[in-house]
Amino acid sequence: MHQISPEMQSCIDECLRCYQSCFGMAMTHCLEQGGKHVEPSHFRLMMACAEICKTSANFMLMNSPHHKHTCRECAEICEECARSCEQVGDMQDCVEACRRCAESCRKMAA
């Protein structure tokens, strides 16, 4: 019987946490603050990050061998999103969620 390893479960958790942070912050904090928070390339990056986090979590939940590829892409987009959130400022929770997810995804992709 299939058992998710503790490492994979931890990565699923980080992906879903980062998903929540990016999607939730974009839809509330960013829209309410406006200005550079809704600058197209930043806002799209947050949405792209949410999307790839969800997909990577799903690939791990379904035990697909392709999760290594989605996790590698997820790590890249999370790092890029963390940098963009740092530049915009006032988004420390999101920066941390992205960094933790990126680290966890890099391990899964290895």
Next chain:
Amino acid sequence: MHQISPEMQSCIDECLRCYQSCFGMAMTHCLEQGGKHVEPSHFRLMMACAEICKTSANFMLMNSPHHKHTCRECAEICEECARSCEQVGDMQDCVEACRRCAESCRKMAA
């Protein structure tokens, strides 16, 4: 063997068209135009519309009897989104996609 009726296939098509229109326009046109296009309640409505359209399409694709409930909710949100897009202006394609989807979903929900 399960066969999707022509009416249901048509509703799936409208849902996926409206999904594309709301999500795609929000992520490109609205972010690039700024101003009232990224006003929180309008932008969220477009994203909520995209989400419920996708879910209604999925419930029909999986032949779930609960599709009637998601289609009813979808019709309501699509109508609301169409009105919001009309007020914002310059979003005629999205208005039409929402109206067509709402009409099709009302029939499925009946």
Next chain:
Amino acid sequence: MHQISPEMQSCIDECLRCYQSCFGMAMTHCLEQGGKHVEPSHFRLMMACAEICKTSANFMLMNSPHHKHTCRECAEICEECARSCEQVGDMQDCVEACRRCAESCRKMAA
């Protein structure tokens, strides 16, 4: 500035937990066990449950007033899914995740 209430955050957490349980169990445990675990109406119900949990979480994360309607539908599908998992047997984690999510969603829908 928008702040998610503790009650809503708790409901988001339950929705994402139930989502993980239904989607993950369907894609691993159910497919590997076969038999009544892949009986169409049971399997679809698990997937419909995962879908509406994700949508309800998203509506709350984006602070959409329509979350009350998706949470009401989510509570119904979760209860139905819990009963189906009990009949199939050997799915206690999923039964509990569905029951907790249903209870939390009923409160949000009230």
Next chain:
Amino acid sequence: MHQISPEMQSCIDECLRCYQSCFGMAMTHCLEQGGKHVEPSHFRLMMACAEICKTSANFMLMNSPHHKHTCRECAEICEECARSCEQVGDMQDCVEACRRCAESCRKMAA
């Protein structure tokens, strides 16, 4: 102002068509036929294919530069899914949707 190129729109269309085919066939035809149609690795592949098709469509709809990476992964999974559907048999529509999507995604990824 952002304009989706005809090539990209065509790839979005193929991705959403393949998504519908894989998800819809898995949830109806495969569950109803049983046997090798619900063999775990085949069924998961159909679901992984649906997921990456949706994600690739979303990345193109949001005009994310990362669409090249998701389209490359999508092309690989679509090819694998097409072969699996051919082996299972009686899934010609799905085979064709996967092949067309793979070809379109390869062009976008180039």
